Amino acid sequence: MTEYSVISDAEEFLAACAALADGTGSVAVDVERASGFRYSQRAYLVQVFRRDAGVFLFDPPAIGDFSPLQEAIGSAQWVFHAASQDLPSLRELGLEPATIFDTELASRLLGHERVGLGAVVEDTLGIVLKKEHSAADWSTRPLPAAWLEYAALDVLHLIDVQEALIAELDEQGKAEFAAEEFAATLSRPPKPPREDPWRRLSGLHQVRGSRNLAVARELWRAREAFAQEQDVSPGRLVPDRSLVAAVLGNPQSKSALAGIKEFQGRASRTQIDRWWQAIVDGRATEELPRERVPSDALPPPRAWADRNPEADARLKAARPVVEGIAAELGMPTENLLTPEYLRRVCWDLPGTTPEEIGAALAALGARPWQIAQTAQKIADAFVEAAQSPDEAPAPAS
Structure with missing residues (x-):
């Protein structure tokens, strides 16, 4: 086993940056976090x-300060496996690639059945990696x-995997597809914060x-504040199901709250004052949340036949067409076109020409290669869906 050490002092760090600056070709980058253990999604190890x-x-x-590393490798292409997972943590450190190559995304476009890092390395290079520490607490020291x-x-x-995948992409004529996907991943803005993040509590549907x-909401806020203060994953302090159990149990005193069997977690009893105060605050507040939150989300497709029959017909005509294109290209349907984008143009009907449908898909976030592959055939499917039995061509006699 090769022995590796963690670089933590300034002199070693600058020497490593100088060595990387003198290296050749693309730079492989990965990040280890402590998801499930820590509150933040900060990087606890950066591998280069x-x-x-x-x-x-x-x-x-x-x-x-990681600016010397940015200066050393910033102009090179950075190679990731699942870049979208690592870019936010790297940006928090001031590390920003100019261009990227994503081996997971490339594997999906190529139609590989297995796209985890270990599987891709094994399939392309014949090397078996052990993946037993992927869920470890990387904040450990x-x-x-x-x-x-x-x-x-x-x-x-x-880097060896990248070279193998580049050859495959060229062979399948998908190099431009991949380039557009990598650029989109790199330029994608972060998701805006949820308006009511507490509504994501698992089991909240039981609360009336x-x-x-x-x-x-107040219990969630109290847990969130304490988790951030302690830099501990909220669910490790008190699980979602325990917060919901505290609401449903309707305790009338602090001791009654402590007596709820389902109210568990490492901080459920040690911070009982905190949780009881949250319940008191929730019962006293005049800022009452709405029971139902308005949403612009589309209804589930199973409800379309009743809610919007024309859109239902368009979706039933267009979906198998898009699936067929994906099969011909040898890639998952969701990598050819995000299913939500197809549902949205079927529901909203921006028009029936390829240009109108392509413009709508572009506004939603579809890449030019995706539009080129799908817009015309979606338009054809929409025309077919609009034909009534009387308008359909008569069968040949």
């Missing part, structure tokens, strides 16, 4: 590999040697009434 330089494992909390080897292997083979929803 470049040919003629080697593998380097950086300790973000200890290093702090010191990091065990086995974890460091696992982290290093996440980037060690990525604005007053009880207010209690649930």
Whole structure:
């Protein structure tokens, strides 16, 4: 087993940056977080590999300023596996690639049945990676040697994988498809914060009434504040199901709250004053939440036949057509066209020409290659769906 160490002091960090700057070709980058353990999604380890330089494992909390690394590798292409997962944590460190290559996304476009990193490395290079530490608490210090080897292997083979996938993309005529997808991933803005994030509480559908929803909201807010203060994943303090159980149990005293069997978690009893105060605040507030929140989300397709029969006919005509194009291209349907985009143009009917449908898809976020592959055939399907039995061509005698 190769021994790897974590770079945490300034002198080592600058030496590593100099080595990476002198390396050749693309740069493989990966990030390890502590999801499920910590409140934040910050990076607790950044792994970088470049040919003629080697593998380097950086300790973000200890290093702090990553601008020397940005300067060293910023102009090179960065290679990721599932870039959208790592880019937010890297941007938090001030690390921003100019261009990227995403081996997971490329594998999807190529129609690979398995697209996890271990599977892609095995399928392209014949190398088997052990993936037993993927859900580890990477905020642990010191990091065990086995974890460091696992982290290093996440980037060690990525440039070789990239080269194999580039050859496949060229062979299948999908290089431009991939380039547009990578650019879209890199330029995609972060999702705006949810208006009422507390409504994502698992089991909240059991809670009835604005007053009880207010209690649930205050319990969620109290847990969120404490989790952020402690930098601990909220669910590790008190699980969602326990907060909902506290609302449904309707305790009339602090001791009654503590006596609810389902109210569990490492902080359920040690912070009982905090949770009881949240319940009191929820019962007293005049800021009552709405029981039903207006949404611009489309109804589920199973309801379309009653709600919008014409849209239902369009979807039933267009969906198999798009699925057929995806099958011909050898890729998952969702990578050819986001299903929500197809549902939206079927429901809203921006027009029946390829140009009108293409413009609507572009406004939703579809890439030019996706529009080129689908707009004409969706338009044809819409025309077919609009034909009544009387208008349909007569069968040949």
